[in-house]
Amino acid sequence: MSFKTVHRLFWDFENEQRWINEHAARGEHLVRHTWGTYVFEQGKPGEWTYRMELLGASPRKPETRSYLEFLAESGIETVAVSEQWAYHRKRAADGPFELYSDLDSRLAHYKRVLALYVSLTAALLPLSVVTIDNLLDAGRALWFVLPLSAVYFIIAGLFAAQTLRVGKRIRTLEAQREVFE
Amino acid sequence: MSTETHGPLTETVFYVLLALHEPLHGYGVMQYVGELSGGRVTLGPGTLYGALTSLAEKGWIEPVAGDTGDRKKEYVITHAGREAVRLELERLEELLRNGRRVAKEERR
Known part of the structure; x- marks a missing residue:
């Protein structure tokens, strides 16, 4: 083993x-x-x-x-x-492994994931004010503040990107749901 | 008799209700529906769990008081559930009747 x-x-x-x-x-x-x-x-x-x-x-x-x-x-x-x-x-x-066999339950799961990504993005949002403020006032401390700000924006960007990706997936499935179950 | 108008039942719900005309546990429902549909409908366990929970909440199925030794929870259809199936069969018969009549005519 x-x-x-x-x-x-x-x-x-x-x-x-x-x-x-x-x-x-x-x-x-x-x-x-x-x-x-x-x-x-x-x-x-x-x-x-x-x-x-x-x-x-x-x-x-x-x-x-x-x-x-x-x-x-x-x-x-x-x-x-x-x-x-x-x-x-x-x-x-x-046999094949699928947890969800209909659109409604698949949608429910994606919506749960979306809610998570939205709440994570929203939690990071107030930090953007602090980060931008720090950047503007950094002066000589810019060498320090800039990489930290970059990290923040990258992480916030990744969460935002996932939020958009899952949102798009949900819209695709909902369009399908108009016609199928 | 409930005067509430239901919409169509989903295929998942319809087949789960059919399966539970006899007490069955979750895996039993999956197998039954698979066989009944000739392999066309494969219920996902996530979907099935949600359906069983919703149907129990609606009072269309209920847990079976099983032996304390048997861990697997079994469900069975209730009177309200049978009524829902009856109404659904009426609706499906209407659809089938109309569908066969209209779609049978050759249309250009």
């Missing part, structure tokens, strides 16, 4: 999911995740398929626990939960 640890941060959960599945296809199966750290266990290539899901509430809540137990009944193992992001896996031999 050999393990491999990778340090990486993702802003886009669908990229992250794709990356985790690429590892699984090579036989490296995610078994642990904490912020910025992924632990993979060496195994058979393609044995597991992974899906990520933003849970509606903390896994400590009984409702969430009952949901995770319900998933387990279908052979879905939840290898980790970080900040309400659940990392589920299912044996590829059990």
Whole structure:
């Protein structure tokens, strides 16, 4: 049983999911995740398929626990939960792995993700005033303030970009919903 | 009898209600619907969990008082649920009748 640890941060959960599945296809199966750290266990290539899901509430809540137990009944193992992001896996031999089979439930999940990104972007917004103010008043401290401001704007930009991306995905699905279920 | 007018039921809800004419647990519902639809409808567990929760809230299904040893929660359809299915079947029959009549005529 050999393990491999990778340090990486993702802003886009669908990229992250794709990356985790690429590892699984090579036989490296995610078994642990904490912020910025992924632990993979060496195994058979393609044995597991992974899906990520933003849970509606903390896994400590009984409702969430009952949901995770319900998933387990279908052979879905939840290898980790970080900040309400659940990392589920299912044996590829059990068939295709899709949590959501209709537009309404897929939309509900995307809307939950959007709400998260919006709240993160909004939390960062007041900092923009402080940051710009600092930049303007920096004077000789500019060597210090400039990189910090750059970091702030990059992070805020990434969150804003994800908010827009998910928003667009939702609009596409809602357009579909006009016609299909 | 409820005077509230329902809209169409979603396919997910309709099939879940059909499945629960006998007590079943979640995985059982997925299998039943898969078989009934000839493999066309594969209920996702996330979708199914949401549907079961909503239907229980509406009183169209209810949990079955099972053995304490059996961890899997089973549900079964209620009288209100059967009524909803009955109304839905009427609606579907209307659609089918009209669809067959109109779409059968050759139109340029």
